[in-house]
Amino acid sequence: MVPTFELGSREPGSGGLYVGAVHAACHMTCSEELSRLSIVQAMTDALEPLSFVQAFYEGGAAAFHRIDVWSDIDLYIVVDDAMVPKTFRVVEKVLASLSPIRLIHEESWPAASGIFQKFYRLEKAGEYLLVDLAVLTVSAPDKFLVREIHGEVVFLFNKRDSIQIPPLDREAFVRGLLDHRRRLRERMELFGPFVEKELLRGHRLEALEFYRALVVPSLVGALRMRYGPLHYDFRMRYVYRELPPDVVRRLEGLTFVTDTKDLATKYREARAWFDKAIEDVDEEQVRRDVAGTSK
Secondary structure, three states, X not given: OXXXXXXXXXXXXXXXXXXXXXXXXXXXXXOOOOOHHHHXXXXXXXXXXXXXXXXXXXXXXXXXOOOOOOOOEEXXXXXXXXXXXXXHHHHHHHHHHHOOEEEXXXXXXXXXXXXXXXXXXXXXXXXXXXXXXXXXXXXXXXOOOOHHHXXXXXXXXXXXXXXXXXXXXXXXXXXHHHHHHHHHHHHHHHHOOHHHHHHHHOOHHHHHHHHHHHHHHHHHHHHHHHHOXXXXXXXXXXXXXXXXXXXXXXXHHHHOOOOHXXXXXXXXXXXXXXXXXXXXXXXXXXXXXXXXXXX
16 A cells, blocks of 8 residues: 555654645745645645546655755646646646746656646745646556655555555666666767867867766766666766765866866866776676665
């Protein structure tokens, strides 16, 4: 059975109060603004009676017990396959009843994913309190529920326990990581030298873009495989929590450059670090980390 959570109660398995965390996060800024708790409550009240809505849960910061004053709201609604448009209409009516909606931004996902995502900025909410909403069809293959990757999501309701937490397919996950490692190595080998090439041409902006868009992200990917493989494809997200402090400090030093001379120097250092880090990704250690048996 997947535990559900009622607003005002203890979050299952967390050892702490969800609402307490929300109130602590909102204490400094929410006295005159719309709070995350009021948004979630209003949506729950509107969605739960609808027969075509099967589950409603919160992920992101809530799933990792990291809600703070700057957190947005990551929400997921699972609905019958044909009811996605109607669900968005219901949600937008609810949000508009709380606050004028300043902006709606829609992200595109492949049709086969069953994922439909919109971001909402509300006039009466703080600028950081975006509503990041994914409406998922019942048939969607990935509902962002695997605990090892997405944390312990907070179910606001889960009718008849119809939505279950799937186990991590460790073998498929490791295969994906190793394929990603191969592609990172190939991309760096092919395109990393473009930093120096564009510097030689005097194309400073292009050199900087190759460094920022290719070299640094590839380095981060290699480091994540080494120190936190479950989030190997999370790019810069959560690096301050999931990489060792000395690694983060060194990464910060390499990421910010002052001029072309500094860029050339840091490219060579970042490239050398990447080559070592990607070589240090050991398949057996990755398997132990993913299985939770590392020592």
